[in-house]
Amino acid sequence: MVNVQGPWSPILGRLSLGAIPDNPIIAGAFIFSVVLGIVVLGYLTYADRWGYLWREWLTTVDHKKIGVMYIIIGLVMLFRGFVDALMMRTQQVLADGPHSPGFLGAAHGYLVPYHFDQVYSAHGTIMILFAATPILVGLMNVVVPLQIGARDMAFPYLNALGLWLTAVGAALIMLSLFLGDFSHAGWVGLTPLTELAYSPGVGTDYWMWAIQISSVGTTLGAANLIATIVKMRAPGMTWGRLPIFTWTALSTNIIALTSFPVLGVALGLLGLDRYFGTHFFTAGFGGNLMLYSDLFWMWGHPEVYFVILPAFGMMSEIIPTFSEKPLFGYVTMVAASFAIAGVSWSVWLHHFFTMGASPRVNTFFSVATMVVGIPTGVKVFNWAFTVYRGRSRFETPMLWAVGALFMLLVGGLTGMMLAMPPVNYSVHNSVFVVAHFHTMLMVVVYGILGAVTYWFPKVFGFRLNESLGKRFFWFFTAGTIMVFIPMYTSGFMGMTRRLDYLANPALLPFEVAEELGIGLYLVSIYYFVRQLYVSLRDRNANRVSADAWGSARTLEWVAPSPVPFYNFAVTPRVHARDELVWRREQGLEGAVPAHFEDIPMPRNTAVPLVIGALALGLGFGLVWRMWWLTDLSFVAIILTVIARSFVRDTDYVVKAAEVERIEKRLRQGAAEAARNGASASGIDVLRPRESSP
């Protein structure tokens, strides 16, 4: 065990009053969080919602609710990451040239390097691992079992555990804002900067453990989704009929399952360096800091495909629905997804072409990287041919999907440029790279926002407001254009990334444009929140039937909206790739089962939440080196897992008569539900479902 700088006590570890930052911005964030917390807790108490929250959400194993909670965590973190972005843009627009003013103790701008560095590190870590990843996992959670006709995931309890471990990671990052500090070594954890000698504080530890703990959750979730897709398909749901989104979920989770362990190892070795004084990545004593880059990107590149493949799947569901045509090239689409997943393991070195590998090595990885463009191109043409001669309707999900297509074009082509080592040598580490991967991640964000709008009525039973949704889309797109086109340009002009001060005043116009762009994003967020509010308020006017869009195609739209907690009253038999279309053509749409059966369902459990709480203790103890807390939490986690394995009573049965009653009420349909003001069953946000286990 290495000795760390500064005071340490057996009880509090490195924690002391000095760990509370004194900075007006953080104080503001703290007050904001406290007020928000009080409002939420006050509402829960006032409206007597604690029991509901506990029964229906915190202890649930229902894949839809778990998915929704994943998405909520992701959206909250997306907002936090956005605030980080706003702060970085504002710093860079203020700190241009030697005559730029300084505020709050900064020489230029209003953030000292110590803070600026934490902001960009937090931004990247949050956006990739705690916004994009959880939202995607959440959407896969909600949609995949419905698309394959399953009642839940293969391992509902494990599913809840994955959720709470992700929440722990997010909580650790949020805690670092108010207790101690965060890493300043970038989201990639630049070595040897992350080593104890250069980062003696707790920031790197927060970063490291937040990722480590949440990625255990993601890995478990990946195993679960794979098992679900392989083992839980309804009769007739052959591989050739599997909806494309489920195919991409399968490919993406294979990537997750095989690549996250590498990250675990890389961070684990770094942990050994920081806690036990080993020398895996140190600068000296036989350490090899290049090995860290190698290991990090061995996960990092597959991870970028982990986030984009589900987005491709979402686009592949949305575009046919709103073109009222089957997807063009189903088989090539599946093949392309797996080709992308396959190639994604052999391109990681393109993130460090400039490290000095031999020309042969660089050439190999350059070619491998460009090969990814082939399956991606296949996909783009498939989508284009799907729209071609279709009856296109540009409702909000379609706008997002088509927007994603444009982002993919720009991001993919700039990626191709970066894939050529000679080009890469001149723009590596510039904001051109930053613009490239943001355009790419915009594909993911657009896909996500389209998918949330698209599947929202399936889960909640009513549609989101169209006109506000469109405003959200257009302001968001205007923001994207205003931020990233100037960013590409300034990257070409040689602006390096992660700058808290720009020495070249010629860059100012671009920074101003980007600041305007982030303002447009801010406006778009206003419309998003308003869209959610208005839709919730007017939900009874917007109730939908099973097929929320009137032209949906896949199996999930056969189940009622909102989906009851058991999904399908009777396990469906699948006849075609586009099952709903098949049923529509056979005149079977809206057909009801002749008789109902008892349904065994998993019982709620608080164990995942408890393990999550203990994991938070473990992470917090490790960060602050409070060994008693670490040991206690660790032992308690193991004991809890063992104790849970003795619980035999993990299921209950929903009686056939009960199923029939729920189904009858759901079938009264959206119009009637709206007329008598009753909200239907299922996972309505505002009403507890009636048959709690």
Add this chain to the structure above:
Amino acid sequence: MAHDAHDPLKHPEVRLVNGRAYVAAFVAATVLMTAALGIAMHPGMIPHAMVGLSAVAALAVTIQILFLLQLDFSSTQIWTTVSFLLAFPLFVIAVGLSLWMFHSLDARTMLTALMH
């Protein structure tokens, strides 16, 4: 899943549990790891230390696969076994390409020489 899926103890995967095999795997792993530690501490003990270490590692992995994970080609385990086999190409790519890069990297960057 509607059949008797709700009793976990009836799952064929769970029925593979075998106390004796677990203990055997554990004992074998302990012995082999001690041997590996011994070789690492005193490389002069056997003629080709690296080869010896690799052999011990391979033996340990085989024992884990057979006794602990019980991978075989039965209908219960086939998916797991195939996934395991499919991990090998990845292993070759990840380790192989890294070795290829690092092979000339030290000479080209001269970093490790500087870091002592």
